[in-house]
Amino acid sequence: MTRLFNDPTDFAEELVDGLVAAHQNRIRRVPGGVVRTDRAAPGTVAVVIGGGSGHHPAFGGLVGAGLAHGAAMGDLFASPSARQIRSVAEAVDAGGGVLLSYGNYAGDVLHFGLAQEQLHAAGIPCRSVAVTDDVASADEARRADRRGIAGDLVVFKAASAAAEAGYDLDAVARVAAHANDRTRSFGVAFTGCTLPGAAEPLFTVPPGRMAVGMGIHGEPGIGEQDVPTADELAELFVTTLLAEIPADVTETGDRRAAVLLNGLGSVKYEELFVVYRRVAALLAEAGVEIIEPEVGELVTSFDMAGVSLTLTWLDDELARFWQAPADAPAYRKGGATQAGGTAPTGPAAGTAVHVTGSAAQAGTTDSAGSAGTTPGEQVGATAAEQAGSSVPATEESRAAAVRVLAALTAVRDAIEDAAEELGRIDAVAGDGDHGIGMTRGARACVDAAEAAVDSGAGAGTTLGRGAEAWADRAGGTSGALWGAALTALGAALGDQSRPDGPAVVTGVTAAETAVRRLGGAEVGDKTMIDVLTPFASALSSQITAGTALPDAWGSAAVVADRAAADTSALLPRRGRARPLAEKSLGTPDAGAVSLALIVRAVHGVLTDR
Structure with missing residues (x-):
């Protein structure tokens, strides 16, 4: 168990503070994560890695000479937000563009x-590579669906050495x-974390058994x-990985x-050496010729x-990059030193990488190949852009913003409970x-919305600022989706009028569209869409029939409750639960x-006339 902490909600922030304090000669803190203390030579590529703390x-310990230029660090086991990633990337951009690399998890x-989309819009060329090395999470035919685990290090090292x-x-x-493409990993666990x-x-394994x-x-x-x-485990590892040698x-x-x-955290080095001896x-x-094992x-x-x-x-190029020097807080090899002021020399040629489709298909994407969003859905835009209005709010909309804040406060309280x-x-x-x-x-979200109301913002801007804060602080898949949903809702409500039933239906429908497009889920995938879609449909039907908004919302909330319960019978087809579908x-x-739960909490505010 984790024994040493203060407030658990501050743990991730405090561990980054300590990491930087312990390695001030190599890394410094920026909003969203850490970067090298030195800057890359002008015109060179910057490599930004990241994931949850x-x-x-991984990930901050792998920032340094010969390795990443920066790391975006999310909360515990939650992806960093788009704002965090963009902040780190902008801090290390040296004019040659930015490569983003991360494990293939839905939130990341x-x-x-x-x-990536926002950096491209800001004039910073950007590419992405999601790591997909875990052979247990999908079969070889679906390698793009695999998770990224310890193979992260090899991919980060290769990209950084190339830069x-x-x-x-x-x-x-x-x-x-x-x-x-050349990396495969397989793991086991004796206890959960x-x-x-x-x-x-988070999970348990019976005594004498291993996951x-x-x-x-x-x-x-x-x-x-x-x-x-130990020898039998080595044989399981080697047999599993040699069964899938890349075709090339x-x-x-x-x-x-x-x-x-x-x-992975509690197995002692001595035990690892016993296993490695047989590996x-x-x-x-x-x-197999082993090159510089770790x-x-x-x-x-x-x-x-x-x-x-x-x-x-490895081939010749990958072997050269794997053996190249590195000097990061937690990984050192050879004689790497902090970068100087001159541009490195080396080949600039290479095959351009362009992948069509959404970034949810793991691999490499070009600067337009992100997760299927439209510019209006970008989490991290300005409040006016998010709310769809740059005009000062009317008195009606400012009054509605107070009601919006009350609804968001009720949502927060319900979630905390x-x-x-x-x-x-x-x-x-x-x-x-x-x-x-x-x-x-x-x-x-509530903190940002409260500040917006205090500044005289309308309903749309209040929701937009809350959306940005939710996405930035929550991270993970849910953070991105709720940021997009509230952004869409705020844009529909705007800052010029008192939201009525049809306006709310328009906003909820826009939120559903945004979540579908961003997450790629459909009804039946065992996600929030299985509730959002029937809720939006029921609300629209009730409002069209002339039902007052509080009563219409209440009827739709019953539909939402039932839809949530019905997901028990579904098998997940997206997200981290997908590899363990039967368990769910x-x-x-x-x-x-x-x-x-959120729908029900909002209903309580709507009925409080």
Whole structure:
């Protein structure tokens, strides 16, 4: 368990403060994360990595010479927000563009995709590579759906070394995508991890058993088996990974590999060495040449007792970048030094990387290939842009803003009361942080909305500022989706009139459209859409029939409650719960439950005439 903390909600911020204080010669703090103390040479590519906190040395510990230029660091197990990512990227941009790289999780894909779109709009060329190395999370035919685990390090290292060598943005993106294509990982866990302030771990494993194929956010494994001996675990690892050697490796016959035996938090180094002894022997027997192996804690999960093995199949270019020097707070190799003032030399040529479709398809995207959003849905725009109005608010709209603030306050209170239960539901097949993330987002939303009302803002601007704060503070998938939903609702209400039933229906429908487009989910995927769509439809029908807004909302809230309960019978097809779909049967979706809870809380305000 996690023993040393102050207020659990401040843990992520305080750990970043401590990391920077301990490594002031290498990194400094910026809004949203950390960056190198030195600046990249003018015209070179900057590499920005990131994800939730709780995985040290990933992500802030991997910022330094020969590695990343900056890291956006979200709250515990929650992706950083688009604003955080954009802030870090702008701090390190040296004129050669920015490569964003992160693990393939829904929240990270959404927020990094939004940040990429916003950076491009600001004139900063940007590419993205999502890491997809976890073989347990999807079969080989669906590699783009796989999670990113310890293979993050290899991809980050390759991209950063290419940037140090003077490669241009397209070439750095190509190298990162190639490293990802050549990387496979597989992990096991003996116990789950416990977040600060939590009384129980996110999942448990019976004594004498081990979870097989678990994630790094407290997600339980896809199966269980008896705890093996160290040699038997090594054999499971090697057999699993050698069963999926990339096709181009098989064709060339070049069997060089970077090998990472990664401890997830509580397995001792001595145990890792015992396992690695057999891993090395088995790979040698298979004719694999090991290049500069790493044994230790590389990508962790708080205090999880677990181990993973990563193989990255190297060619000449990848081998050169894997062996290149690096000097970061938690990873050092060779004789790397802080960058000087001269541009590095090296090849600038490379195959440009362009992927069509949405950024939810993991891999490399060009600057327009983010998560399917339109510019009006970008979380992090100005309040006036979000609310769809730059005109001063009318008295009617300012009065409505007070009511909006009351509704958001009721939402915050309801979420705080239900946070523990929301986390329990989420932990069945996910990472258990839904209640925590929703609480952070709702609190920030109310604070921003209160400041907007105090400044004389109208209803639309009040919702827009609350939306931006929710997305920025909550992070994760739910943060992005709620930011988009409230932004759309605020734009529909505007600042010029008192919102009536038809205006609210327009806003709720716009929110549904925004969430669908941003998240890519449909009814039946076991997400909040399974509640939002029937709620929006029921509300529209009631208002069209002439029902007053409070009564119409109440009738639609009944539909929302029923729809949330009905998600118990669904199998998830998106998000972190997807690899553990069977485990979620019989349990409703946490996002659906929280939406129904929010709808009910708002109804209480509407009926309080």
